[in-house]
């Protein structure tokens with residue numbers, strides 16, 4: 511991997527997501543050699559991926575070069591590589607660009623889409639975990655609209671203009687809201703030869719309410735907002751299969767669609783090589799103690815989505831969202847320094863800063879401890895928080911400018927088919943693994 515030899519302890523971090531970068535930023539100031547490894551050369555701000563897939567933001571406004579984070583220190587290194595396995599006995603990691611010895615290893619590889627073993631959904635559906643995924647969805651939506659314009663077969667047009675999303679968590683709700691905005695504000699202007707009422711957005715949820723992790727009040731409000739936008743909600747309904755044309759469910763609901771987006775679950779993205787006892791098999795995530803040490807190892811840590819840290823308040827671990835990853839990354843930096851200085855390790859405490867989701871223009875819901883609110887103010891809070899947490903001043907500025915422009919003009923400026931999805935389906939399908 512061409513990392514210089516050093517007398518300093520070497521900390522290797524796999525994953526430049528929320529957890530990885532919050533740890534790296536703190537470690538760069540310390541007397542350790544820090545090596546950050548990620549399969550992408552950028553950090554992805556996943557909460558805004560849905561805006562890329564619905565033409566609201568350009569992809570580079572939610573991605574940030576990882577080398578730009580590392581360059582502030584001569585003791586920090588970045589390598590773009592996919593780590594395939596770990597040998598804890600030899601303290602080595604193995605990747606597609608070579609191997610590396612570590613003194614301390616931090617696994618911050620996040621999560622991946624969970625299809626619950628449903629091959630038809632994995633083969634034919636779309637999902638969204640990375641920028642290439644979001645761009646595939648953007649192209650597919652726009653290509654389907656273009657095709658609908660020239661189709662005189664009503665059945666074909668129906669399949670082209672039905673947009674079906676499975677899973678009404680924050681991602682499903684935000685996507686449905688944003689596609690409705692396309693229908694309500696863009697389609698009537700850009701596609702005068704299409705009847706917007708033919709375009710339908712269906713949101714399917716297995717449970718009895720949308721946004722199951724949020725309060726019932728926020729859930730009710732979000733459902734109302736979605737209905738106001740024209741989204742057709744199907745609660746207590748589970749998708750059984752999708753063959754590329756028809757979605758079948760466990761009820762009498764069947765939908766013809768060429769756009770089926772799966773946002774109904776995630777599972778951990780672990781790396782091979784640790785003892786079976788390190789992994790909670792059902793969740794595919796590492797079991798860690800309150801110091802983020804992986805079960806059975808003193809010098810291997812896991813943070814963020816990939817880690818399950820049980821506590822009295824969180825008996826099943828923390829929610830798989832950005833804040834636990836950020837807070838665990840910062841906390842682990844302190845504990846690694848404590849370890850090096852033979853000091854006692856400090857147990858991690860999670861501070862819940864609240865949960866929120868936006869439902870199209872002017873509408874959002876926010877849960878803040880026992881308080882919850884929805885509507886315009888919540889939407890304003892949602893925008894402020896997302897701008898605040900976006901990495902990089904340029905990204906904040908560009909996103910802010912885009913949002914103001916889109917708001918004033920009822921527009922979505924990035925509706926471009928740069929790399930057609932349908933034409934290059936084979937190529938694009940392999941991107942799904944990214």
Ligand SMILES: Cc1cc2nc3c(=O)[nH]c(=O)nc-3n(C[C@H](O)[C@H](O)[C@H](O)COP(=O)(O)OP(=O)(O)OC[C@H]3O[C@@H](n4cnc5c(N)ncnc54)[C@H](O)[C@@H]3O)c2cc1C
Pocket residue numbers: 524525526527528529530547548549550552553554556557558559560591592593594618619620621638639680681779781813814815816830831832833835866
């Ligand atoms: C569409 C979407 C919307 C979301 N919306 C919200 C939201 O609104 N609010 C919220 O709080 N959370 C949201 N989340 C969840 C949030 O993004 C995650 O909880 C958070 O990213 C977890 O951080 P992490 O550091 O554990 O992992 P990630 O941020 O996922 O980072 C993992 C990194 O590891 C890299 N990696 C993985 N495997 C390897 C390997 N083998 N070798 C090298 N590199 C590897 C990946 O490329 C990635 O950069 C959303 C997630 C998605 C997908």
